[in-house]
Structures are given as structure tokens and as C-alpha cells.
Amino acid sequence: xxxxxxxxxxxxxxxxxxxxxxxxxxxxxxxxxxxxxxxxxxxxxxxxxxxxxxxxxxxxxxxxxxxxxxxxxxxxxxxxxxxxxxxxxxxxxxx
Numbered sequence: 001x002x003x004x005x006x007x008x009x010x011x012x013x014x015x016x017x018x019x020x021x022x023x024x025x026x027x028x029x030x031x032x033x034x035x036x037x038x039x040x041x042x043x044x045x046x047x048x049x050x051x052x053x054x055x056x057x058x059x060x061x062x063x064x065x066x067x068x069x070x071x072x073x074x075x076x077x078x079x080x081x082x083x084x085x086x087x088x089x090x091x092x093x094x095x
Contacts, residue, residue: 008041008058009040010040010044010057011029011036011040011055011056012043012054012055013029013046013055013056014046014053014054015045016052017047017049018049018050021053024070028073035077035090039084053065055071057080057083057084060083
């Protein structure tokens with residue numbers, strides 16, 4: 001992987017500060033950074049309000065709590081993998 005802007009893989013987790021969902025967002029961020037340490041160039045936690053919990057990859061929404069409920073980490077890992085490392089095995093998470 002090079003450092004050119006076209007290779008940038010950015011994940012953003014927007015979470016509700018009113019609902020106190022920072023710990024949940026931080027935990028999910030840790031899971032994604034551990035799994036995709038070679039693929040991700042940035043992971044941001046974005047404070048929001050109004051019950052928001054949205055995961056984006058390069059500005060594309062891959063998980064929205066309002067539509068899909070709170071994500072299991074494996075579901076988010078699959079969604080992120082499909083965008084940043086298609087074809088890569090996630091081991092037991094793929095089963």
C-alpha cells in the first residue's frame with residue numbers, strides 16, 4: 001500500500017453524545033483498527049446527537065443504527081472488509 005490519496009481508506013464512526021455511546025464507538029473503532037491495521041489510513045470518531053450511530057467507509061454509509069440496529073462487530077467488519085480489502089478472509093468472522 002502506498003501513501004497516495006487514492007489509496008486512502010478512512011472509516012468514520014459517528015455516535016450520539018447525548019446517549020453516551022462513546023464507549024461503544026471507541027470499542028468498535030478498536031476492533032476495526034485491530035482487524036484492518038494494514039488497510040486503514042484513518043479512523044475517526046465523530047460526536048453527534050439525536051441517537052445517531054453510523055459507520056462510514058470513505059463517506060459511504062455501511063451501517064446505520066436507525067435502519068439496522070446496533071451492529072455486531074463481525075457484521076461491521078464484513079461491511080468494511082468488502083470496501084477496503086475485498087476477497088480477504090476474516091477467519092472465524094466469515095462463518
